[in-house]
Amino acid sequence: MAAEVEEVFFREWRRRGPGETRSLERARALAERLALPDPDRPVLAVVGSKGKGTAATYASAVLAASGLRVGTVTSPAYRGNRERIRVDGRAVGEAELERLAGRLQDGIRGLPGRAGGYLSPSGLFLLAGALHAREAGLDVLVLEAGMGGRSDEISLFPPAVAGITPVFREHAGVLGDTVTEIAEEKAGAVAPGTRAVVSAPQSEEAARAIATTVRKITGGAVETPRAGGGLSADLLPADLLPAGLSRSAAETGHLAALRLLDACDRDAPPPRRLRATLETLTLPGRLSWHGVPGTGTALLADSAIDRAGLAAAVTTARTRWGTIDHAVVCLPDHKDVDGAITELRDLPVTCVRLPYDHLRFSRPLPETWDVIDAAALTRESLAGLGRRVVVLGTVYFIGLVLDLVDADTDRLFTPPPP
Structure with missing residues (x-):
């Protein structure tokens, strides 16, 4: 990524002062200037402590196998930052990322000063990916949270469906001091209009916090079924799942995608087409x-x-x-x-x-x-x-x-x- 393009996404983070935190309010103001979120583009949000990228990739692949055009935003990148924004599994090109950086820069110029905190790189890539999805006419968006949930820029995009990967005591003192507080924070990405939430297997402490938070936000309209917990009819054949600890994240992404298809009145992908898609799927850096x-x-x-x-x-x-x-x-x-x-x-x-x-x-x-x-x-x-x-x-x-x-x-x- 050219230095001037990278500067747009990382400038404020690199210049942050001691104790300065990211500003969700400035990110919201920037989103409004870009006319985001787009209500015509359903969002599948992925939050959790581990396995978010795997869940987002599997969800995107299942949705693409159904015939939808899918935009995916994940964080961080593998080898280069254009990989954070993908269409049907492929990273956007350098020219497209440069154009998106220019759109962001135009919007940032109109924001007030940084008294409230900096614009985080993961949040800016999230906005750039959503902007690209709208301008490219994509059908759905799969968004991976950068770190939290309620306090993360992903909360600016009310999800139709949310997938929650395993939650543990990560970023203690930032997202919360206990597993319960961290799970509540991550589940806080759910919105009143969310239609479904799918969770990976969790500790009892995390599971209770997630279920309570989801019921509170949705007024009791949404329960939180766990992938692998009595939903075996929805699970993928073993040979289409990754090995090791990524398996539950893949199942979570798959189930969340099926719930989004339900919410959009779309059929699940035909088994042969789903298999053909998932047989090509790779997870670099995951075994x-x-x-x-x-x-x-x-x-x-x-x-x-x-x-x-x-x-x-x-x-x-x-x-x-x-x-x-x-x-x-x-x-x-x-x-x-x-x-x-x-x-x-x-x-x-x-x-x-x-x-x-x-x-x-x-x-x-x-x-x-x-x-x-x-x-x-x-x-x-x-x-x-x-x-x-x-x-x-x-x-x-x-x-x-x-x-x-x-x-x-x-x-x-x-x-x-x-």
């Missing part, structure tokens, strides 16, 4: 397999950030390979570093530090672990770690690795022709 170009090294890349996710990735790699030569991990202090130490205790490990001021890498690590800066990670250094390497950590880090190995992230699925 995805790659080769290091020009070498014999194979990688398993997964954006695991807690012990359960790390364990699932290690098990998946050992099931295919038998043995693992090396693990490369990137977990800032606020992620589950202790879980990583436990799950990777039998492996040679290299820990990678990212050069971002807002991330800290100060937690004590085992003496046997190598520690390097991200700039030292190259194709050659990856290949030097062995022939079977697992790469684990934050989405931003996994994106860096996907870029190194030139992974195809431009298209996530391909619906067959009508």
Whole structure:
């Protein structure tokens, strides 16, 4: 993405002052200047702590398989920011993103000063994606929340249907201090006119908070069924679901898409067309397999950030390979570093530090672990770690690795022709 285009989306975030937070009110004012939201374009909103991108991708694929033209906005990107906005699974082009940035910039010039906070990058991409959907005449929008729900820019787009992926104690002190408070905040993206809400399996604490919040907002008109909880008739065949912890998110996205089709009086996609679409679906960085170009090294890349996710990735790699030569991990202090130490205790490990001021890498690590800066990670250094390497950590880090190995992230699925 050209520097001047990137500046539009990231300028205010990069110039934020100490303690300054994003401003939902300024985002709302910008949306109004852009004549958003568009009431003629139904929205499927995806919120939660983990698996939002998977749920949004599966929901988009199911809707596209039904014959609808689907706009999808997710966050963050894999290799480049144009991937945050997609049409029927394909990332928008550089020229289109530049045009959208220009539209945003025109709107931002008319806003009052930043006394109330900054415009967040994820919120601006959300507005750009909605703007593109309207101007391209798309049928529906699938929007992934950046972080929260009620306090996130996704709340500016009242959803016809909401999908809620697993909620845990993430961003404690920002979204809330307990799982209950965080679940209430995320479920707060639901609107009075929401027709259906589908939740992934949750802890009892999160499930109660979600159900209570949804009933309160919708006046008791909407219940919150859980994917996998007595809805087996709606579930996809096992061979069309991803492995590991992404499975429940995929089921949630699928069920939410079916509910949106119901709300729009549209038929579910024919089984053969749905299968043809989902057989093309890829989830880069979610237990995805790659080769290091020009070498014999194979990688398993997964954006695991807690012990359960790390364990699932290690098990998946050992099931295919038998043995693992090396693990490369990137977990800032606020992620589950202790879980990583436990799950990777039998492996040679290299820990990678990212050069971002807002991330800290100060937690004590085992003496046997190598520690390097991200700039030292190259194709050659990856290949030097062995022939079977697992790469684990934050989405931003996994994106860096996907870029190194030139992974195809431009298209996530391909619906067959009508």
